[in-house]
Amino acid sequence: VWLRALEKGTGRPVSVKLHVHGEVGEYLAPVDRHRIPNPAWFEDYSVDFSHWGRHYCTYIPGETRINLPLGRVYLEVSKGFEIAPIRKMVDVTADTEEIVAEIEKVLPWRERGWVSADTHVHFLSPMSALLEGSAEGVNVVNLLASQWGELMTNVGDFDGKTTWGSKEAGGDGEYLVRVGTENRQHILGHISLLGYEGNIISPMTTGGPDESALGDPIEVLLTEWARQCHKQGGLVILPHFPNPRGENAAALVSGEVDGVEMTSWGSLYDGINPYSLSDWYRYLNNGYMVAAVGGTDKMSATTAVGTVRTYARVVGSEQGIDYSAWMDAVRRAETFVTYGPLLEFAVEGKPAGTRIAMSARGGTVDVTWNVASVTIPISRVDLIVNGEVRESVAAGPWAAEGHWSVRIDRSSWIALLVRGHYADKPEIIAAHSSPVMVQVEGSPFYAAADAVTILEQIEGAMAYLDTIGTRAETRAYKRMRLVLESAHRRLHNRMHAQGHFHEHTAATDHPEHHR
Template sequence: MSTPPSPHFSPVNLAGLWNQDRRHLDATLRPPQDYANRHGLQNILGIPFELGPADSPNVILLDQEPVTIPLDGARASYILFLHAVEDRVTCYQQGLADYATDGNELGTQVAQYTLEYADGQAAATPILRRFAIQQSRIQWGASPFAAMPAQKPEVFLTTTDEQILGRVPRQPYGRGETRHISGREVRPEHLWVYALPNPHPERPIRQLVLSPGEERAVIYAISITQLQEHPLRPGVRRKLRLTLPEGVEVNRLGELEGVDIDLGTVISARAALDYDADRWQGEEPVVQPRRSDREVLVEYAAHPHARLYLTTGPDSHLAVDLATLDHPAVVEVKPAHRPVTVRVVARESGQPVAVRLHMHGEAGEYLPPRGHHRKVNGYWFEDNYAEFVNLYNQYSYIDGHCVVDLPLGWVYVEITRGYEVRPIRTRVEVKPETEELVFELDKVLRWREQGWVTADTHVHFLSPQTALLEGQAEGVNVVNLLASQWGEMFSNVGDFDGKTTFGAREFGGDGEFLVRVGTENRMQVLGHISLLGYAGAMIHPLCTGGPTESAIGDPLEVTMAEWAERCIAQGGLVVMPHAPNPQLERAADFVLGVVHATEMMTFNPLSPNNIQVNPYGLADWYRYLNLGYQIPVVGGSDKMAASSLLGGIRTYAHLGEREFTYENWMAAVRDGNTFVTVGPLAAITVEGVSPGGQVHLPAGGGTVQVTWRVESVSLPIEQVEVVVGGLTAEQVHVGKALDASGSVALPIRESTWIALRVRGSYKGQAGEIAAHTSAVQVLVDGKPLFSPTDAAAVLDQIEGAIAYVDTLAPRPEAQRFRQLRARLEAAYNRLHQRMHQQGIFHRHTPLHQHDRPHEH
């Protein structure tokens, strides 16, 4: 059912006074399309207006003669008119700017509306163009100053939200991203509502006289009210919690439909969030609220005497008077109208530091800083700003200072800054005199001072400056922002110049937090490859081989190996992203020796819906370690939405004696002393040798001394494992402590590798991996590592890549086809020969039977 109009208004009966059929008005006065066929009682802006009947005179054309409207002693504080003046061409200068019907002309006296009282007195009001009245057809920006469009603002969902609900998105041109549109923009043609103030509301009104002026006007309807507040002035934002009646449910988005306000707008109506105050101030690394299934938080803007209506059935609704909120289903939420400056500083220096900030009120309502969204949109390629959403908790990135509109009373705060700074989760009381809140952060781990730097190897869509802010706030020293192609869309291409490291001293930064734009070059089947930090021209094509990464009709122009070789020639770092997938050409590229690191990826390790360090990615990496390819491990978020946490999984790389620059960071990764983590920091040495290095033992092997340590700011450590050749050789149960260390002597009889694996879980799930170091090779009698089982699996992948190139790949011209295919054959032959050298004879697929013909 539709929302009833406000009971505070009474439509004026204009029967017998209509003098024109709106269908017969000329072009300058023609009715807006939306009003061409509307008749009878209409609810406009929550106000009842009686429009004239069809097929007869139904509007008042104010042209030559005055029109008198009896009011029979009615009392009113305001008289409201639904009207419009004729369209007019704006002329700034004859012969130059004299053709647009844009509505920018103003000041002409269109008419005079006169109130004649029962005592014989009168009060006349001039009706001026673009003040009390405006023409129906205007261009953007020509809003009248004292009249409202006869259309409420519209609140609508994003495209993705609509699709989740199984609907066709209503708003074109990306409007879903704005969340709302004003009444001035909803329709291309308008009628206007003007509230004429009565200077003597206590006097009975005998009649209303409408006198024409210099231009023609059309009055569609009139209504009166005795409200003291201006009836068209929109209210400021307020909130309430509403308990849902039986049978009323929220939708799949957790939002309530069928709720409206007569003299106002519902901004949002979302399932309320209930936080446990004790848990919030406890030691858990992540505290989520419980989303209510019976209460919603309604945010709205309304006239003080508006009413909220909730549809409860086909012919029934619940009504709440917002003036009193006197209803058992409603609890008022304190308005967030107190602007408070929030500052976050490092305790040691007193200097402001960038952080990730969350604040909510006593009713669970999110309280964003000014300039940030009240609902952070976590969908792909939407809302790629300085924000993060982790299930129900929403965050903003700030540079150490912001202004937040807060309610009086208790406000709950969470502040984080990476994996070496103790997070803050507390509550503060906001009082009427509160103007500033200052929070001090303590750095409790000192790995940066010991030469370790952090990095996210895989970020998309952010601007470089936003990436720099998020990196600072998350304690990520190096953010690799990767341009790429997505079908017919290209991202961050304009940010790439092959030389600028944002944040570096030579580019005006402090040198501690850096952003470099590289590229992720991609193919749907063969795979993705990240090309970091290379200089010179962008490596094209960014994507190839057709959808979904490349455009439909694009041929397969290159192999990933060729992209990698070009990156190396241009001084860059080659990373194989998001192991283990796509699991095809990556095998050939490891064998060819053109990959510097393999990446473990997770969008958001804090989320209950995401893994932490992917065990499948680790197992895939172990294959190559078992074949002697000493590839270091790195971490990247693949951030493409606000629901992805930049640096949530990250790389730690040890600089050694180098100073910190982007180029030296790349060198440190190549050297291999790295670890990947979602929280705990981990280090291991074998006979004093760090990951990336080698330990040599004589024939027959020997015993090696392994030393390790782990530390964590907030994520409890459950178990530490020394991994040898992919198997657990030593297991230490830490018991959810935040630090541990140890050593073990391990007998080694054949060439292998050793690394450290750390278990711990944000969601309390047993066995989750929280950190993993790169490997130390241990060579016995100089013999290389070689696992026949892993070699066979890798060879199968390379054969699969060749099969795809031969059969389904969109084929380039013949010479290019032979060249790219030759790179894959080279990798195949190199590993194949190693297998035969080891005396291993394996099963061939039909594509590689030595004694039978095949497609290639």
């Protein structure tokens, strides 16, 4: 039987995620797909989604051939967060030659300039990533080369220039794949370097197992990798934020990070981790404004591309997406992260990523928002101001809108948080916007307790480099030590300017505290 997924209104074949099962629940795979998808790490990369063995799916480019039993057959067809998913039963007879599923777009976020992306995918080939991304409605898939001890992955796919699926590469410009790198150190942390041009930034890992090879010294810092990525025109993301958290603080304080990534870890039901948000809030509270992005860290068929994803507004992208313009949208933080619900949010008519100046008297700002979903039912919308819930309203389940007037007396950041849950699952944080920063004259973005925590993290990175980290040659060690000291001094001087007393480690004590 030919099974076809066609776009409503045009009849055009479209890539989709497909699940088919028979009357007793047996999975029915297309003739060229696994009947039992392999969930193991770096073993098999057929274009399948195993959902931890609970609900097998595969990806098709609009049509496929499938052997079906006579009788009732059950189909599920989906394509991301803007297309109404289809679930239907078909009676298959000896005369059945074709089954058609008509795909309908119901949420117009793409038409409004929003571009979806997964910032963190491993191991797939570029063509497999292009199929899985398009079938999941993910416009931009960032496929990351890396090193795992003596294993190098996707390095042959990196050329520092090609964006698969772009019009320049012969595609239609609607679904793209770009190969970058995830550069990693097992204590200091990981950093994703996206979209840069030229030579691959190496070494991709350092400091020994599990990331680099046994005995490798610490040769380079995350902050240095980030600076090199920016020099080569790329975008810098801290993946699966904040873990590992050794050098994150220094890189953020140094201004070398464009976004922090909320990661699904293969789970459809856990939502955005509150721990990730709380650490991100520390930096926002101190004025370090970086975008929120979503990436899956997909490394096997147990994770679907775009389970959690980034939406970034790219003006003029309706006729084809330019990867550089997508990077610019993330840099200015006009983004939100989502497990399903889509949102639009503005403060005084200005989108996420905007900085608004206010006089010393402060004032009232008007916050407007709307949310919609075709996947996870929405339950509540919260307004977050400086990391705390300022307003909250029950909403949903499929759409809601509203506005609030918010009094601002000191410099504040404002963002939107959306909660939701499936009928049989607990409530989760299902979506979160990047913030609007409201700067009140004479009121710096500064939260003393958070600043101390950030400073202590930088001191921890310095202590690791000084002590148990495998020592590189003296010149390299001194170079890296100066990078960390520079970030430490930058924040430390801010704290002194605010008159904030704080404890020091023996390595960072100084005479001013003993006068």
